[in-house]
Amino acid sequence: MNSSKLTFSGFPDHDVYNITAPFQWNKKKVIAGRVERREQELSEIVLFDEFEGVWRPVKQAPTFPGLQDPCITKIDNRLILGGVRFPLRIGNNEKCWQMEFFREEENGKFEKILTGPPKMKDVRFLELRDGRILCLTRPQGQKGGRGKIGFCLVDSLNQLSHELIENATLLDLCPEEKWVGANEAHLLRNGKVGVLGHIAEFCQKGDRHYFSMAFSIDLKLGTSTKPEIIAKRKDFPKGETKRPDLIDVIFSGGIRRLGNGRSRLYAGLSDAEAGFLDLPDPFDKFES
Template sequence: MTTEPIQPKTCKQLLETFYANPRKMNVEKLVFSGVGNRDVYNITAPFRYGGEEVLLGRVEERDSEFSQVFFFTCNNQVWSPRIHTHTYNLQDPCTTIIKGELIVGGVEVITSAKNPDKIVSWVTQFYRGFQIDSLCHFSSGPGTMKDIRLIELTDGRVGVFTRPQGARGGRGQIGFTIIDSLDDLNEQTFIAAEVLRNQFVPEEWGGANEAHLLSNGHVGVLGHIACFDRSDHKHYYSMVFSINPGTCEITPIKIIATRSDFPRGPGKRPDLVDVIFSGGLIRLGNGRAVLSVGVSDAEAYHIEIPDPFIEYE
């Protein structure tokens, strides 16, 4: 763990390091059925709950950002909507387990009162329950804040990652705080979280997408780092870092996957072609890990890569 102040590196600098270290990988495109002609992307990592393997995915028309989140189960390598399961009018799902309870989050879009087709803001919503079929809403993030993530820490408390923008966060920084329990999760918690400094240069931004409790009690963070090019096209890359929750010391960001790792395919818009969105990661225990990603806001993939968290333990 570094004790010197971290100097943020640009996406370009991080990519130079990434491409200088080739790694063995296996790529699999996920196949979905039962959703009509809609795209499924920005998936969570698969997880076992109630005796079955499930994942959540963002489901929407190619020309729309009004999406639903479905629970999917897999049969013969095809993922289909879980039978008789509630869907949520949300974007970009996330999951975690806290004290045995399933926590599901997602982004609700807010539309204009005068024009219901125009999105004017968004709010992260959280649901909890011990069964997929009995999740109850219990908390909402502040307006315009995405990428809020939760994790149960070694001492039973809850780590909270936030994504402030504007005066405190520019285009998007990562914040962190600790609360005693989920009962303390409220808007003030999100707003008051300490911003992790020197992670991104001012022109770029990032966010946490999933948190992993490491064997030493630190937290491995899977996230994204992003930038614009001169044509205002977005470029999103999967990245990781670790944080000591007791001191908030962090390691430098490193990129672990890029759009070029995946086959060419459709994109939602021309400005989103070079975008991958980290949805979740499964550590295999053999030095390898499987990363779940949304690609170009149109497809979903799994990619097996070297376990990016080993060096932090």
């Protein structure tokens, strides 16, 4: 399988990782990426476009300070960009994280429209053919353990609340010692939903191991297939890592279906770099 790392410019002494797949913004093909110094966890989301094989910051594009791990979807034909706010203080000055979502307005600007529940990452949206919106969730703790994927349906984003997201129906996708999360949802030809996500575990040494996976959801039946691993860190070129325990980590940023059974996965690598991997379309089997 063909794979390559992406080259970024504009941020000396910073890493760019945990990217989205390319998307259209302001008539440009861009990628959103997490920009951060190697020794810190203070990041911002920046938009990049490609010139002569190098991804460079888009001039006069908005940036999103304090946000990590961007995600992208479209609702009502308008771009929705999400990211994880960290650090955030809640309650008794407890440090946590929270997802924030921004809608594209006129002239390519973005307006914050909603937040996810505190301490929940991997909230994702998908507009369905009937106009309803699928919300994928990822509770942890008492309800979700190390991390489970849930889903709920709403007629509009205005109907979403923290309570509704927290009470979403959970899918049985992995053993308790592992955890999963959704990264991107795709509407399939037969009305099912294909989900690109990650499945992860700790080894005996305490190192993290993150793999890209895919599965499908039948919303009519409320059932899902089991996750299938589609990519591992070793499928990409060797490179840098943020910490030794993050070497075997890939962040499933997004996948682009290319037709004829082909696809391209865009991913963050070892919390320090980004790349792509060409692989068989993991959603084809769910459409047959």
